[in-house]
Amino acid sequence: MTRALARQAGILAATFLGLFFVTFAIGRLMPLDPVLAVTGPDISDEIYQQVRAEMGLDDPIIVQFFRYTWQVARLDFGTSIVTRETVAADILRVFPATLELATAGTLIGMLIGVPAGIAAAVWRGGVVDAVVRVLTLVGYSAPVFWKGLMLLLVFYVWLGWVEGPGRIDVVWEGMVEPVTGIIILDAAMAGEWEMVQNAFGHLILPAVSLGYGAAAYIGRMTRSFMLDQMRQEYVTAARAKGLSELRIVVRHVLPNCAVQLITAVALTYGLLLEGAVLTETVFAWPGLGQYMTRAMFNADMNAVLGGTFVIGAVFVALNLAADTLYRVLDPRAG
């Protein structure tokens, strides 16, 4: 076990080094001259060289890389040229909105995907299985931003059942002191129930458009995990003993799928953080995705790379956490 954990820690370190390298390399790909970006175009050669040396661009590339790694490891992503604040402070401000969205999406994905996957596996080849299969296929074939737009069109524009884009109505803006940064929680803690309701009305559509994709992925995984287990001999033995099908599924098959399911959910969460970038654009959701998109159009590379690193880091961490959990909890995994 200790050896396995040490191994996972080594992989974590290597993967993060890779992530540092990739974001560093992307930063160097930029066709813009970083010196001119700071000084403006009209400078003498002398000053150019001086600024270049001050920025450390004369140092060997490997020195630059380790300096960059050291900075990012201390969460120093530089300053955003759009907001004129440090990228770290910006990300801290906008990230809760993205977390809120991704968490809501993952919850929806779990609540729909797991039961749907179980039902499809239990009634394999039947009507339920076919319906789940079609819905799943639609879920992972349709682009998330299109699903978002269609939901917006039907439920906001045509039916008017839910609130529109944004996180909260303007009236409520700044009414509650942010504690967690997650509006629903903050409002609930302040006892503002009408505000909770409003925030929920705003959250539901982006969460569903993300959650549908998550449900499709989780549902498909659940079905295949279940089918793998139901082929095992212990299921045949349980049937021979005369146990009811319900009891076999709930007491025997599901617990054996649990670890794999947790893994799948963790991976889904990472994917949703990524998907949030597109969904936020559709719903004007003031999260990390919108922050990065705006930064991109202003050639604000510090902000783009900071955001990429944060999403990448969470993604990598979730991936490895899921993998470690699987190895630690499941004695069958080597």
Next chain:
Amino acid sequence: MSDTLPWRARLLSGEYASRREASLARFYLGWLALRRSPAAMAGLLIVGLLILTAILAPWIAPYHPDVQALDRALQPPSAAHWFGTDEFGRDVFSRIVWGARVTLYIVLLVAALAAPVGLLVGCVAGYLGGWVEVVLMRLTDIALAFPRLVLALAFTAALGPGLEHAVIAIALTGWPPYARIARAETLTLRRSDFIAAIRLLGGSSSRIVLKHIVPLCLPSLLVRATLDMAGVILIAAGLGFLGLGAQPPTAEWGAMLSSGRDYLLSAWWAATFPGLAIFIVSMGFNLLGDGLRDVLDPKHA
């Protein structure tokens, strides 16, 4: 039947006169298996339609995709404009038809860039083994743990928006799954007798990898590529939607969807139909990929 179609009987007989006939028979049997799955055939139909539409775009599209006619802006679907017109009065249907070319171009280019890299990395790692394998596969695992869309986004943001840059960005993050599959296939082949026989005949490592192992990896790689295309289409459309992919006035589905979004309240068709096109084509690749996997690799069914 077999009297009227002797080639068919010969292919199904199990005894082949030549190497070409044997491989032809394998394709034929695969085709028969694929044909039994309605889902796979639907996928094949969609992918086939995409290719045909891309090739025949100038003859299918009733209007020029880029010519503006502001007096006909944002007209709802009608007999003259099946999918309505966009904010510049361009025919949405014609633009979707021409957009098939862009989509096909992206998909083919990404496959042509990412698959060979992955194939080579995987085959070399699997065949040579030892520290080469450890290093290459560790790199692959690291690359596989990265978020694909966000990295592609950052790459395109750094290189500058554009179709070619989007393709490069997607391909850069796309090779690891191919490497994993190629390695797994190579590992099962490495110890087989026919490889040992070639080595005894004096075949070099590069000859064995390139002429004997690579061709045998191709079927699994093809399945992977087909399934991968569904994801590539979504990522490319996402980049286009964010304005990082093909630039105006190119008729790219993601970009069309993005500009149609501004008119969602008054002209739902401008965003709906391009999205529908992305969805259907992505679904087609998913269906075909699933079907091919069932045929070529029955144990995963």
